[in-house]
Amino acid sequence: MKKITACLSAILVAMPVFTLSANDENKTMPEYSMLLMGGGLATCSSMSTRHCSNEEVFSAAAKKHSLFQLSPEHLQAINSSGFWSEDRIIEQQQTLAVLEFLRGQLANEPVSERELLRLWRGAEIEVDGIWVSGRNVYAGLSSRELNFVLDQLEVPVMVSKDANRSNPRSREYADLANTKNNFTVELYQKFVAMAQQVAGDKRKPRILVVTASSRDPFAAVDFYTNLFAEAGADVSWLPISAAYQAAWQSGDKNSCEDLDKHLAEQHGSYQRQRVYPDLMAQKTEFCKAGSKAAVAQIRRSDGIFFNGGDQSLTLQALRLADGSASAELQQIERMLEAGQIVVAGTSAGTAVMSGGSYNGQRTPMISNGDSYSAMQFGAFDLPAPAVGCDKDQSCSNGLAENHLTYSGTGGLGLFSWGVLDTHFSERGRQGRLIRLLHDTQSRYGFGVDENTGLLVGFGQGAEAPAVKMAVLGEAGVYVVDMNSANSSGEGSALNLRNVVTHYLTRGDEMEIIANQLRSRFANWKFAPNNLSQPLLTSGDIFERDNYKQLSHLLCMTQARQAEGRAVKVGQGYAVAVYKDHSSYTRQGSFRQQGEEIAYCSYRNMMVDLQPAN
Structure with missing residues (x-):
């Protein structure tokens, strides 16, 4: 089977550059203000040389391993x-x-x-x-x-004594020029180009890197700061984290001296002072300076990037204990609305963007779970269980580690139009997204595949859409619309019918106007001409990318329906994906790095889910 991906025309990559100041009140809004990536970026670095076209590009001073x-x-x-x-x-x-x-x-x-x-x-x-x-x-x-x-x-990993460096700690270096996967390079460069549009053409764009999603918030700092610098940005680390907020909310003015304690309690991270003494010193000074200094650092930036890991940690970093927005988050909100900053996230850094209110209802943030557990047990508005908690019996609230959890009050709230999910097709997360939308009475969900980005632009003017979106990168974005779905039963006996789904790939666009989502396929995609009608089935539809592969065959052929099952120990769900009179499919192909890649986008593919007999 040909590899599924998406394709973006050069027009989408080339962004217009404006010379207006980021502080100009009459500033034109960027075409796209957010780039939400699904994780799985395959970047060449000194610690990930398998992603390099040439593994010998790094000097002896670069950090090769911990x-x-x-x-x-x-x-x-x-x-x-x-x-x-x-x-x-x-x-x-x-x-x-x-x-x-x-x-x-x-x-x-x-x-x-x-x-x-x-x-x-x-x-x-x-x-x-x-x-x-x-x-x-x-x-x-x-x-x-x-x-x-x-x-x-x-x-710590130290450089040799003859390296003549003021900081003897070895650092991880990235190399975009030697990154084998061109889609990964494209995504990073796209974000820098978006930030450049905000900055104007008089200087480099200023990008802040937030590593708050990481259990160890120091581990990826060198990688991202080096990567964005190589991509042409003036880059700095914003050391905000759950530990930082815990220190300030403790009420102890000396609490910044105890960041190691807060890192252990909030992140489960230990001995970081020993491994990253310079970064810990930087974080301690940042903490002591407080939110005014952090807000000033954000105000000077043109773009802010959020890394992957655990979205709940980033939520704790930017929202206070009572759920209100921190001063730092308020500053980001104001600048994003005014077109003075662009925001990017990958994996957890994307999922945390969900929140706010859409059409009079809170938008939740997904935090954990797999599709099988989601369909069997439903969604829980509770803190996510710790990874591996089944082994040491540390799971709380009666949950198992794969149960579907969410925050009903949402995440950062920078994307309010639906739930965002990541690593999507690769981990078979269609079932968990659909179940979460049903249980929370939410309308839209957007599942972003790995090495893929969802561009988000905000409407301008009375006639403009509330939001416009476009897909770029390697694969696609799975969109769920629950508006016409109907259900019966509850719990593991839930029946869901008429769930509308779309799968948009590279170059496809969509927008929301008057609460209706409209999509446009890229103009180089055409109706499939494969007249075969194969019998399409999967015995394990939510494992790996089985759902994606099955729906791709349904998209590419004249088959009308595909069926799958997700059953363990005699219990589970049957899934039917089918076309009706409103369904449309379009295909295209693209040669990337010597490989012929097949794409198939679809609109209005229906999904039914019911307990398996």
């Missing part, structure tokens, strides 16, 4: 922190026993994470007369526990 050291002090920190619960004592003891065994092999020699985990999983030791497998010990830890252990072992 380092870990099994010193007695580090093992003692793992053992004595009070981190482990009483019912996880066995896991704690076995983990320490394996690490102590490895310390005997490595002494104090630092090793890469890859080498450490290889040795760990390959270890076989005797504990109290019982043989213990390192592989089983590793697999038995939750993500929270494993991150804690690795954080306690991590040490």
Whole structure:
């Protein structure tokens, strides 16, 4: 099967550049003010050379991997922190026993994470007369526990003494020129071009990078600041995070000195002062300066980029404990509305943009879940369970780690027209988006595929649409409209019928006018001429990209219906995707990097979901 993607004409890439100041009250609004990406960007960097066309482009000073050291002090920190619960004592003891065994092999020699985990999983030791497998010990830890252990072992990567650098910490470098995936390059360059439109042609665009979605908010700072600098921007890190807001909301004027404590409590991140001393010092000074200085930094910028990770962390970074917008978020809102800043996000940085109010109703923010659990158990307006919490029984509120959760009050609220979801087709998230929209009585949902971007432009004037959107990048955007859907039953017995879906790919556009979504296919796409009518079925429709592949065949052929099932242990859902009189499909092809890529966009493809017999 030909790879599915999308195609954008050169017209969409070439953005007009204005010379007006960002502070000019009569400033023309940018054509597009937001670029919302679905994650999965494949960027060449010194720590991800598999994405490079030439892996030898980085100097010896570049950070190639993280380092870990099994010193007695580090093992003692793992053992004595009070981190482990009483019912996880066995896991704690076995983990320490394996690490102590490895310390005997490595002494104090630092090793890469890859080498450490290889040795760990390959270890076989005797504990109290019982043989213990390192592989089983590793697999038995939750993500929270494993991150804690690795954080306690991590040490900084230093450049050689003869490198003649004022800061001896080694940094991760990006290289767009050697990035193999041209779609990734296009997306980053597009955002810089959007920021340049705001800045005018007299200077470089000023871009702020926010890494608040990360469990470790320091880990990606070097990567993104270097990447956007290479792309032609004047770039700075905005060190706002959940830890920063927690410090200020604690009421203790000295709380900024305790950022390590807040990082542990809010992010589950430890020992960052040791690994990133310069960035921790920068973050501490930023914290002490407070929101006035942060707002001033935002005011001077032309673009702001939000990274991926956990959207709930970014929400905590920019909204206060009572749900109100922080001074920093208010500044972004004002500038975005005035056309004085452009905003981009990837993965969690996109999902967090949902919120605000559309057509008199709050727009929720999705925070967790898979399609199977969503259809079986419904959506819960509760904090997302921790990744891996099933392993250590740390899930709260009676949830399992794959349950569908959301914030009913929304995310940042910069995109109010529907729920945003990411890593979409690749992780089979169609079912969870549809179920969330049903349970929250929301109308629209937008699922952005990996390495793909949704451009968003705000309406100007009485005759303009409320919002216009366009698709660029590698794949597409799945759009759900619940306006004509009907349902019966509830819980795992829910029947949903007449759900309207669209799949728009590269170069396609859409807009919302008078609460109605209208779409336009790219003018180089034509009606499919494949007259075959295959029988289209999938036994595991929400696994990997099975739904996307199935609907692509339905789009490309004269088949009228595709059927799928999502069933585990005899329980689950049957899914029917079908065409009616209003359905339209258009196909096109494009050669990218020596590969012929097939695209098929569709409008008004209907979906029914019902419990499987």
